[in-house]
Amino acid sequence: xxxxxxxxxxxxxxxxxxxxxxxxxxxxxxxxxxxxxxxxxxxxxxxxxxxxxxxxxxxxxxxxxxxxxxxxxxxxxxxxxxxxxxxxxxxxxxxxxxxxxxxxxxxxxxxxxxxxxxxxxxxxxxxxxxxxxxxxxxxxxxxxxxxxxxxxxxxxxxxxxxxxxxxxxxxxxxxxxxxxxxxxxxxxxxxxxxxxxxxxxxxxxxxxxxxxxxxxxxxxxxxxxxxxxxxxxxxxxxxxxxxxxxxxxxxxxxxxxxxxxxxxxxxxxxxxxxxxxxxxxxxxxxxxxxxxxxxxxxxxxx
Amino acid sequence: xxxxxxxxxxxxxxxxxxxxxxxxxxxxxxxxxxxxxxxxxxxxxxxxxxxxxxxxxxxxxxxxxxxxxxxxxxxxxxxxxxxxxxxxxxxxxxxxxxxxxxxxxxxxxxxxxxxxxxxxxxxxxxxxxxxxxxxxxxxxxxxxxxxxxxxxxxxxxxxxxxxxxxxxxxxxxxxxxxxxxxxxxxxxxxxxxxxxxxxxxxxxxxxxxxxxxxxxxxxxxxxxxxxxxxxxxxxxxxxxxxxxxxxxxxxxxxxxxxxxxxxxxxxxxxxxxxxxxxxxxxxxxxxxxxxxxxxxxxxxxxxxxxxxxxxxxxxxxxxxxxxxxxxxxx
Amino acid sequence: xxxxxxxxxxxxxxxxxxxxxxxxxxxxxxxxxxxxxxxxxxxxxxxxxxxxxxxxxxxxxxxxxxxxxxxxxxxxxxxxxxxxxxxxxxxxxxxxxxxxxxxxxxxxxxxxxxxxxxxxxxxxxxxxxxxxxxxxxxxxxxxxxxxxxxxxxxxxxxxxxxxxxxxxxxxxxxxxxxxxxxxxxxxxxxxxxxxxxxxxxxxxxxxxxxxxxxxxxxxxxxxxxxxxxxxxxxxxxxxxxxxxxxxxxxxxxxxxxxxxxxxxxxxxxxxxxxxx
Ligand SMILES: Nc1ncnc2c1ncn2[C@@H]1O[C@H](COP(=O)(O)OP(=O)(O)O)[C@@H](O)[C@H]1O
Ligand SMILES: [Mg+2]
Numbered sequence: 001x002x003x004x005x006x007x008x009x010x011x012x013x014x015x016x017x018x019x020x021x022x023x024x025x026x027x028x029x030x031x032x033x034x035x036x037x038x039x040x041x042x043x044x045x046x047x048x049x050x051x052x053x054x055x056x057x058x059x060x061x062x063x064x065x066x067x068x069x070x071x072x073x074x075x076x077x078x079x080x081x082x083x084x085x086x087x088x089x090x091x092x093x094x095x096x097x098x099x100x101x102x103x104x105x106x107x108x109x110x111x112x113x114x115x116x117x118x119x120x121x122x123x124x125x126x127x128x129x130x131x132x133x134x135x136x137x138x139x140x141x142x143x144x145x146x147x148x149x150x151x152x153x154x155x156x157x158x159x160x161x162x163x164x165x166x167x168x169x170x171x172x173x174x175x176x177x178x179x180x181x182x183x184x185x186x187x188x189x190x191x192x193x194x195x196x197x198x199x200x201x202x203x204x205x206x207x208x209x210x211x212x213x214x215x216x217x218x219x220x221x222x223x224x225x226x227x228x229x230x231x232x233x234x235x236x237x238x239x240x241x242x243x244x245x246x247x248x249x250x251x252x253x254x255x256x257x258x259x260x261x262x263x264x265x266x267x268x269x270x271x272x273x274x275x276x277x278x279x280x281x282x283x284x285x286x287x288x289x290x291x292x293x294x295x296x297x298x299x300x301x302x
Numbered sequence: 303x304x305x306x307x308x309x310x311x312x313x314x315x316x317x318x319x320x321x322x323x324x325x326x327x328x329x330x331x332x333x334x335x336x337x338x339x340x341x342x343x344x345x346x347x348x349x350x351x352x353x354x355x356x357x358x359x360x361x362x363x364x365x366x367x368x369x370x371x372x373x374x375x376x377x378x379x380x381x382x383x384x385x386x387x388x389x390x391x392x393x394x395x396x397x398x399x400x401x402x403x404x405x406x407x408x409x410x411x412x413x414x415x416x417x418x419x420x421x422x423x424x425x426x427x428x429x430x431x432x433x434x435x436x437x438x439x440x441x442x443x444x445x446x447x448x449x450x451x452x453x454x455x456x457x458x459x460x461x462x463x464x465x466x467x468x469x470x471x472x473x474x475x476x477x478x479x480x481x482x483x484x485x486x487x488x489x490x491x492x493x494x495x496x497x498x499x500x501x502x503x504x505x506x507x508x509x510x511x512x513x514x515x516x517x518x519x520x521x522x523x524x525x526x527x528x529x530x531x532x533x534x535x536x537x538x539x540x541x542x543x544x545x546x547x548x549x550x551x552x553x554x555x556x557x558x559x560x561x562x563x564x565x566x567x568x569x570x571x572x573x574x575x576x577x578x579x580x581x582x583x584x585x586x587x588x589x590x591x592x593x594x595x596x597x598x599x600x601x602x603x604x605x606x607x608x609x610x611x612x613x614x615x616x617x618x619x620x621x622x623x624x625x626x627x628x629x630x631x632x
Numbered sequence: 633x634x635x636x637x638x639x640x641x642x643x644x645x646x647x648x649x650x651x652x653x654x655x656x657x658x659x660x661x662x663x664x665x666x667x668x669x670x671x672x673x674x675x676x677x678x679x680x681x682x683x684x685x686x687x688x689x690x691x692x693x694x695x696x697x698x699x700x701x702x703x704x705x706x707x708x709x710x711x712x713x714x715x716x717x718x719x720x721x722x723x724x725x726x727x728x729x730x731x732x733x734x735x736x737x738x739x740x741x742x743x744x745x746x747x748x749x750x751x752x753x754x755x756x757x758x759x760x761x762x763x764x765x766x767x768x769x770x771x772x773x774x775x776x777x778x779x780x781x782x783x784x785x786x787x788x789x790x791x792x793x794x795x796x797x798x799x800x801x802x803x804x805x806x807x808x809x810x811x812x813x814x815x816x817x818x819x820x821x822x823x824x825x826x827x828x829x830x831x832x833x834x835x836x837x838x839x840x841x842x843x844x845x846x847x848x849x850x851x852x853x854x855x856x857x858x859x860x861x862x863x864x865x866x867x868x869x870x871x872x873x874x875x876x877x878x879x880x881x882x883x884x885x886x887x888x889x890x891x892x893x894x895x896x897x898x899x900x901x902x903x904x905x906x907x908x
Contacts, residue, residue: 017373018730021811029723029742029782032715036779037745040753040760047756054759101651104644117894118652121659124890124897126840128858129879132865133662142677142872144661176655184898237749240842244862258751258843265755266847274755282752289747354802375808387803391821401807452807 127240666877745783
């Protein structure tokens with residue numbers, strides 16, 4: 001304690017309780033996060049400079065050769081192309097469908113609630129289960145496709161073994177699995193549009209379509225931006241669906257970046273090479289995040 | 303015993319200095335009200351006494367003990383917040399009991415004290431309810447109950463009545479005054495409402511922009527305001543302050559006269575015209591435009607005066623307050 | 633006017649029903665497929681089974697391996713939820729309640745995880761887990777799963793904690809309640825909605841996760857159900873009905889859980905949308 005005559009001197013703040021709380025409650029998160037998220041990320045950058053099979057310590061320093069190899073590998077570019085196709089399908093087919101359905105069923109009625117549940121259902125299924133379900137559906141001998149070809153009397157079609165069409169089949173499954181998620185985001189935003197706004201537009205004589213175009217859609221733009229962000233990040237990460245559907249085949253034509261990384265990095269124990277692909281993926285994700293933040297700031301500025 | 307003494311307090315938030323050098327003594331057993339306009343630092347001062355804020359410099363003593371560095375719970379204080387801050391997931395009884403539990407008071411004693419507090423505050427029927435199921439006045443009582451069970455030497459209140467409607471506020475004011483008589487503890491009470499200050503306090507501290515303008519009993523403040531700020535702040539309708547020739551006539555830069563010390567007379571020395579006459583039942587408040595400036599006049603009973611009526615006023619010269627150019631009382 | 637409205641309404645219902653058929657068709661075919669003999673499945677993949685074969689479902693239900701997969705997934709997911717909630721809530725509480733030097737920096741650091749996909753560092757993660765000697769243990773999945781859930785959880789928790797009234801803490805503090813006790817006695821009980829939302833999300837993510845277990849679990853003893861299911865699919869390549877029965881059995885808990893936790897799942901989506 002300060003003696004009375006020094007009352008007016010600067011004092012040290014009383015902090016013991018705070019310090020104890022900070023010292024006890026923060027480190028678990030910091031340790032867990034650093035050990036399993038940040039350290040692997042930094043290691044990916046480091047390992048990517050080596051030719052390394054994962055045993056011992058990386059010693060065979062190769063500089064940027066792993067990156068060069070990736071950029072010279074035709075299948076890497078196939079996986080990039082597939083990821084871009086998926087991204088375009090997600091944005092230009094899936095999101096409009098989701099928006100249309102959201103507009104159709106966003107009002108709170110019992111029937112709408114049932115449709116909402118149904119459309120959302122695929123999202124909560126495991127990717128792996130969804131992939132297996134659809135590999136059954138696409139099976140030329142036993143699935144829906146088989147039923148159609150039998151009805152038409154033509155020989156069985158194996159779409160997932162078709163070099164040209166297999167990836168579009170995967171895109172179809174992606175739309176099936178995720179459109180409900182995007183729809184839910186829009187519905188939440190639509191339900192938050194103040195009803196006076198819609199009523200005011202109606203009173204001014206706006207027709208149904210005009211209300212949608214000039215009131216509802218501008219109002220949920222932020223939600224659309226968010227869902228677009230999820231669509232892009234999701235496309236970059238797609239893996240679980242590919243494995244049960246095609247496992248990257250036929251002839252490696254249906255790889256996504258992550259399944260490429262898994263197949264050519266881990267299963268062949270090219271840790272250095274796989275890490276380089278991981279770093280490329282990371283850079284892509286950072287670019288997306290930066291663009292997204294930039295777009296978000298623009299939206300806010302309006 | 304439980305006098306509260308603040309010496310040479312300085313307080314800064316970041317780069318903003320709220321108090322430069324503030325000293326204040328709250329006598330033992332008094333009901334002291336800190337009053338002042340919003341943002342003048344009342345809450346900050348109270349929170350420093352509670353230990354929720356730390357003074358940058360200076361010293362705080364409670365009952366002769368230096369508590370500048372003590373934890374709030376070691377200061378022998380309790381505090382009632384403006385929002386009541388009741389714990390929403392606990393029943394009334396648990397809310398009141400919480401501090402006693404933390405202080406490890408034996409169960410039997412805790413029960414006795416909770417029951418006693420509930421009885422004093424007329425909360426017995428609500429002990430098992432959650433705060434959400436109570437009315438505003440009942441919540442207020444629970445907040446008070448929570449502070450009285452701990453038998454603090456000093457009660458701190460931060461605008462406790464400002465969330466209540468006018469009728470309930472009057473009633474709670476009376477109850478607080480009774481509580482003070484009964485508990486015989488020191489109470490420090492923050493409000494921006496001068497009526498609340500006048501009716502509750504035996505000592506009022508008028509604050510303005512981080513400085514203490516005047517400390518005194520309600521009648522001292524009313525009868526002998528130390529500054530023009532206090533003169534304006536205490537009393538409703540507020541004191542008329544006049545500058546120029548009239549003031550000079552009384553040997554001051556500014557002179558003040560309360561509305562009740564002006565009378566309507568046929569041949570008074572001050573002339574003006576009525577702008578509005580507000581009839582309040584027991585009295586009428588007349589707003590007058592005069593050569594000396596705008597004046598407010600208070601007359602008992604009903605006085606019918608249309609706007610624009612010319613009138614004459616006589617001031618009670620024995621009731622003139624004189625201030626210098628800085629606003630200090632002469 | 634009313635006629636065109638009627639037609640519009642009718643068109644809407646037809647489109648909605650078609651979409652519902654597209655969504656539900658494969659799922660229903662899967663459930664029914666588990667009841668069909670191989671021949672039946674070949675000739676009649678989508679219709680009702682001619683003879684209801686309960687054999688494949690019964691085989692699975694009495695197979696200890698099936699239950700072991702489900703049990704492993706349950707233990708791992710619950711542990712991941714528990715760990716994420718407690719660790720993230722504690723950290724978010726510190727950021728919301730206590731101002732200290734470097735807190736903004738540390739918060740930004742912990743939120744870095746929002747930016748990049750799990751898969752980017754999966755190979756080094758494999759090495760880390762291996763070097764820690766955790767391969768083929770539950771921890772190999774639990775710890776990374778919780779770590780990757782931290783960023784979003786901390787963000788959502790901090791937003792929620794910031795909205796709890798500050799005076800609540802002060803009232804408790806004046807009565808002698810410290811920071812850590814306040815966390816347990818007040819912050820957590822008052823935050824059940826957000827705890828449930830985050831918990832449900834982490835649970836679903838962990839329960840469905842495939843890539844992480846695929847990489848760090850090799851022994852069938854510790855397989856989670858997605859790994860078990862792929863294994864099973866590989867063993868009965870030509871007998872779709874067995875795989876379909878397996879899938880159907882895993883749909884049941886997913887759907888039950890979804891119906892029970894719907895509120896929180898939707899809240900999580902809107903939380904994500906609001907957070908931007
Ligand atoms: N934690 C804080 N950080 C920065 N400034 C503050 C803080 N608390 C209060 N202030 C400032 O201090 C001044 C006094 O505030 P306060 O004591 O709450 O006033 P009152 O209770 O009299 O209305 C105000 O200008 C306010 O903005
Ligand atoms: Mg205040």
